[in-house]
Amino acid sequence: MRIASNRRRVSAASPNVETSSMPLEIVQIIQEFSTVGGAENVSWELARAFERLGISNLVLTSRSAAAPDAKNVRLVIPFTSSIPTRGPLRYIGRLLVVPLFTFVATFTLRHYRNAVAISHGDTLAGDILVVHAVNIENLHEKRRAGEWMWRFNPLHLWVSLRDHFMIGGLRYRRYVAVSPRVAGELKHHYNVPADRIQVIPNGIDVERFKPDQAARRTARARFGIPPDAQLLLFVGHEFDRKGLAHIIGAMERLGPEYWLLVVGAGDEGRYKRMVSQLRGRVVFAGEQRGLESIYPAADAFVLPTAYETFSLVCMEAMACAVPVFATRVGGIEDYLVDGHNGFSIERDPNDVAAKLAQAFQDKEGLKQLAKGAYETALGYRWDAIATQYVALVEQVDREKKASTRSTGPGMVKVV
CATH class of the missing domain: 3.40.50.2000 (Glycogen Phosphorylase B;)
Known part of the structure; x- marks a missing residue:
């Protein structure tokens, strides 16, 4: 996957450049960048749509299905790609990989403070958090259904602690809820203010999924x-x-x-x-x-x-x-x-x-x-969905630049 764009790419080389003159840049953070799974596929399709819209964007990930020479993908702790996160041993693998990637990606994000960071739950802070599901509500539903096997999955403890810190701590400028229900759950469980939540549904690749x-x-x-x-x-x-x-x-x-x-x-x-x-x-x-x-x-x-x-x-x-x-x-x-x-x-x-x-x-x-x-x-084609993301990114970008100007030259603190 390559970017066909005349905009400057995301770079960590000039952290003290005056931000008001810099073009729009996006960094997505996702532990696995692929077409398999929910959040993974969303990040993949957004990257492709941003590319078609001519938006400079980068993906921070530890596992990528993109070509090895893809210019808009940066691998973080790539050695973890050998640890299985799917299949019978997926819970053990994820318990090792997910927290490690979250901490390293959060630290790595410091190098991209001039960009707008869109996290899919894999950093402890950033600019925009895409909330694909509210784990605490998911567990409530499991209890109501009489399910109990999830208690043996230690990853739920990590997710609960992570969500309490990054959502309950309001460590993002905006929260994207993929449905009105998720928006309500963010308000109910974590008291996220309504003005910091935007509902943007997921999209669909109608060229890939079609009658055949x-x-x-x-x-x-x-x-x-x-x-x-x-x-x-x-x-x-x-x-x-x-x-x-x-x-x-x-x-x-x-x-x-x-x-x-x-x-x-x-x-x-x-x-x-x-x-x-x-x-x-x-x-x-x-x-x-x-x-x-x-x-x-x-x-x-x-x-x-x-x-x-x-x-x-x-x-x-x-x-x-x-x-x-x-x-x-x-x-x-x-x-x-x-x-x-x-x-x-x-x-x-x-x-x-x-x-x-x-x-x-x-x-x-x-x-x-x-x-x-x-x-x-x-009506849910990815280009239309990505346009909604771009509008939100532009709004957050203006807020970051205004914050930078009000505090003097330098970088907006991400974490």
């Missing part, structure tokens, strides 16, 4: 799903919170023409026992990359989740012209419109089955839902 009939046929053949099956798709980890059991319960109430493809890592053993009576119509694909080649295979995307903040997977499905059936939680209620791009459902197998059966009975109506889903996704 060839991909539809290939994916169905790959997973052994009949071409004429009415295929439901579930994508996500944490099967309990995401409501996989409710979809399986719905499958038991639907006809044999319905199939379910489950993509993601979770307690497959438990759920495979639950589907023993469904005669092989539930396929567990495990964790998959290249989801853009899987979504088009589906006729409906189903997510009876208990807690979300925006849900990229729902938007990815819509971009592939797949109607969404999901609970109205987090940011999903901001774009899910009953009868236009899908239907809202309850965390109840009877309700899920009834809504699906009703929609699939109307073949022409199902086509209109697919069309509405695609049209919705077009």
Whole structure:
């Protein structure tokens, strides 16, 4: 990834240059810079969009999927890239990598005080913090659902301490909430003033995620799903919170023409026992990359989740012209419109089955839902989202420059 821009690049070489004459510059901080995951993908797409808009930007990361010679990526403690942060040992790996990267990246950020720093939760201070989820609220939801395995994940303790320091301590000029729900949680749990919060939703790459009939046929053949099956798709980890059991319960109430493809890592053993009576119509694909080649295979995307903040997977499905059936939680209620791009459902197998059966009975109506889903996704293209970020960055940049002028020459203190 390269920057095609005539603006000066982010540099630490001239810290005492008069800031009022400097062009707009952005530094993103993310522990993993890639297209895998939520925050990781957001940082990736923002960098690409900033590039297209001609904005000078740099990414501080310890693990990058960009080309080794990418000019807008700086690796911080790159030796940690050999430590697994995904898969069975991910919790141990993240406990080592995430805190270490946070401290080192926070220190490294001192060299970029003339830029506007956008952190995705991986520095203890900065200019703009993108809040993808409020961990304390997530844990509340797990408790309400009777989940307890998370208590064995020591990373939650680190995240709680980190959030208390960086959010509760108001160590950023602005907080970007990816949905109105997240904005409310910031106010409720951390007393963040409303004037320091801006809601900017996540976006979608409509060139990557799009309707694709060839991909539809290939994916169905790959997973052994009949071409004429009415295929439901579930994508996500944490099967309990995401409501996989409710979809399986719905499958038991639907006809044999319905199939379910489950993509993601979770307690497959438990759920495979639950589907023993469904005669092989539930396929567990495990964790998959290249989801853009899987979504088009589906006729409906189903997510009876208990807690979300925006849900990229729902938007990815819509971009592939797949109607969404999901609970109205987090940011999903901001774009899910009953009868236009899908239907809202309850965390109840009877309700899920009834809504699906009703929609699939109307073949022409199902086509209109697919069309509405695609049209919705077009409104969330990354260039439009990045423009909102640029407007916020420009506002913060003016505040920083004004603060510098009022305190004399030098740098605005970041930490």
